[in-house]
Amino acid sequence: MTQTTIDDFLKDVLVLAVVCNQWGDTGKGKVVDLFTGWSNIVVRGTGGANAGHTIVLGGQEFIFHLVPSGILYDAQGKINVVGNGVAFNPGTFIEELGYLDEHRQSYDRLKVSHRAKLLMPQHVVMDCIGEMMKGTGRVGTTGRGIGPCYKDHYDRIGLVVNDMLNVDTLREKLKKNLESKLRELKCVDPEKIHEAMDRLGLGEFYKKDGKYAPFDIDALIDKFREYGKRLNEMIGDTDDLVKNSLSRGLRVLLEGAQGLLLSIDYGTYPYVTSSDCSIEGLVKGAGLTMRDVDLTLGIVKAPFMTRVGDGPFPSEFGGYGSEIYCAAGAEHDIFYEAKQFLGCDVNLERVRTLQRQRKKEELKEEYRKVVKHIKEHESDVVKLMNSHDPFLRGVGTRLLGMEYGATTSRPRRTAALDLPLLRYAMQFNGPELALTKLDVYNQCERIPICTHYIYQGPDHRVGIRTLRRGDRIDVAIPDAEVLRYCEAQYKMYAGWMQDISGCRSYDELPGKLLSILNDVEKETGGRIRIASVGKERDATILRAA
Numbered sequence: 001m002t003q004t005t006i007d008d009f010l011k012d013v014l015v016l017a018v019v020c021n022q023w024g025d026t027g028k029g030k031v032v033d034l035f036t037g038w039s040n041i042v043v044r045g046t047g048g049a050n051a052g053h054t055i056v057l058g059g060q061e062f063i064f065h066l067v068p069s070g071i072l073y074d075a076q077g078k079i080n081v082v083g084n085g086v087a088f089n090p091g092t093f094i095e096e097l098g099y100l101d102e103h104r105q106s107y108d109r110l111k112v113s114h115r116a117k118l119l120m121p122q123h124v125v126m127d128c129i130g131e132m133m134k135g136t137g138r139v140g141t142t143g144r145g146i147g148p149c150y151k152d153h154y155d156r157i158g159l160v161v162n163d164m165l166n167v168d169t170l171r172e173k174l175k176k177n178l179e180s181k182l183r184e185l186k187c188v189d190p191e192k193i194h195e196a197m198d199r200l201g202l203g204e205f206y207k208k209d210g211k212y213a214p215f216d217i218d219a220l221i222d223k224f225r226e227y228g229k230r231l232n233e234m235i236g237d238t239d240d241l242v243k244n245s246l247s248r249g250l251r252v253l254l255e256g257a258q259g260l261l262l263s264i265d266y267g268t269y270p271y272v273t274s275s276d277c278s279i280e281g282l283v284k285g286a287g288l289t290m291r292d293v294d295l296t297l298g299i300v301k302a303p304f305m306t307r308v309g310d311g312p313f314p315s316e317f318g319g320y321g322s323e324i325y326c327a328a329g330a331e332h333d334i335f336y337e338a339k340q341f342l343g344c345d346v347n348l349e350r351v352r353t354l355q356r357q358r359k360k361e362e363l364k365e366e367y368r369k370v371v372k373h374i375k376e377h378e379s380d381v382v383k384l385m386n387s388h389d390p391f392l393r394g395v396g397t398r399l400l401g402m403e404y405g406a407t408t409s410r411p412r413r414t415a416a417l418d419l420p421l422l423r424y425a426m427q428f429n430g431p432e433l434a435l436t437k438l439d440v441y442n443q444c445e446r447i448p449i450c451t452h453y454i455y456q457g458p459d460h461r462v463g464i465r466t467l468r469r470g471d472r473i474d475v476a477i478p479d480a481e482v483l484r485y486c487e488a489q490y491k492m493y494a495g496w497m498q499d500i501s502g503c504r505s506y507d508e509l510p511g512k513l514l515s516i517l518n519d520v521e522k523e524t525g526g527r528i529r530i531a532s533v534g535k536e537r538d539a540t541i542l543r544a545a
């Protein structure tokens with residue numbers, strides 16, 4: 001029963017990348033946190049405040065959206081970097097700095113790329129109005145302006161962080177940018193835009209009249225100059241910093257955001273985010289190249305999985321019913337589900353008012369009460385998870401795994417682990433796997449795992465292959481038109497029915513769990529290098545190569 005140490009695990013590694021092989025929310029924060037002690041520099045390379053990274057330290061939960069997860073090690077001399085590929089919202093970032101101040105955590109070594117894409121209020125407005133206008137074709141974005149920000153970059157009308165430091169450039173680029181937004185908003189009722197801006201807390205940037213109405217260009221310039229001044233010391237050429245650190249033999253940890261299946265280039269398009277969240281996107285956004293990476297760990301939540309937002313999800317518990325139910329978003333959040341399924345005495349009307357008014361402290365109090373109730377009623381949650389009704393199994397899994405959006409509080413859609421999708425993701429992120437949240441299923445009696453699909457749609461040409469009804473698919477085809485007709489086929493496993501959170505080596509894990517893990521390796525050609533058996537940092541099993 002030998003335990004593998006981090007030094008053994010990372011022998012000969014100088015650049016370690018942690019990415020996700022699913023739809024994000026797989027516990028990357030915990031894995032990154034585990035290796036931060038080893039690293040000298042932690043870099044985020046993609047995504048923006050659409051991500052939510054949760055880290056539990058000393059019993060306290062920290063959630064970050066933009067700041068890299070290694071920030072809690074700042075005082076120990078670690079450098080944290082927001083790389084060039086990030087969609088950077090300085091307002092959110094500064095709020096997170098305030099949160100760090102509140103918790104007396106330093107951020108003296110935090111750096112932001114001068115080339116990171118600048119995310120501005122008009123992007124948030126466009127994201128929300130764009131989703132409203134798409135109707136049933138919506139993507140279910142996080143509403144954080146990510147798509148419009150990257151779109152501007154590719155349209156060559158985007159701004160970068162450096163522009164906050166040069167007022168004339170800021171004004172000129174902003175004019176051009178806002179003119180394009182005005183063209184896009186031409187057919188939208190101005191009152192609707194006004195309402196949306198107020199609802200989004202962006203009222204201070206609204207102007208009824210003037211050349212750039214509904215946007216107040218002067219207010220935007222003032223605010224972003226102020227941000228520039230506040231962040232002045234942190235902004236710099238981080239590509240250079242990362243490359244130089246590497247050439248001096250420092251250890252680099254690359255922190256992915258979202259997951260391969262959400263990648264704009266490789267994901268289940270169009271139900272994806274707007275950055276490339278594969279290992280390639282991460283490396284580029286951090287200022288490195290693939291040649292620099294020594295080890296890529298692909299995170300896999302198992303033996304269940306989740307996704308938020310719209311889009312096909314073949315092994316979803318409760319199928320279409322769950323999809324529609326979860327599409328109601330925050331309306332079916334943890335407060336609602338604790339009341340509805342566990343009889344928790346929560347005043348939903350009050351919670352909704354607090355949410356609208358953004359009363360964070362009062363909400364936290366309500367949240368604590370609800371979480372306490374869920375813990376006290378764990379046996380009822382387990383019953384839900386073991387229910388024969390797939391929808392209820394999904395609800396039980398969600399409540400047990402606390403699967404609610406860290407950014408939006410939406411209920412995450414839950415499903416059986418899907419091996420066709422995993423095989424697909426591994427083609428990009430490689431064979432080394434880190435399995436997380438295994439302990440959530442400690443009391444699960446029967447565990448389905450999706451081994452392959454049977455195609456049930458009309459004839460459909462994919463490249464040189466024509467898919468026909470009844471065809472078997474082993475490696476997922478990430479095309480929404482194909483995936484929606486894929487019927488998941490399962491192998492059933494008996495649950496291990498014991499607490500694994502004390503296990504510290506692979507061979508200590510129960511035989512029934514090991515047989516599932518062996519099958520996952522055999523079926524995908526992967527190698528499980530990490531098994532996470534609990535929330536805390538040390539509840540993690542490392543396995544030699």
Ligand code: IMP
Binds near residue numbers: 024141144146272
């Ligand atoms: P956007 O990134 O806000 O544009 O959203 C596009 C899609 O990506 C939506 O389905 C979101 O739910 C999803 N998404 C974005 N960020 C995350 C994340 O951190 N975890 C899970 N899903 C995400």
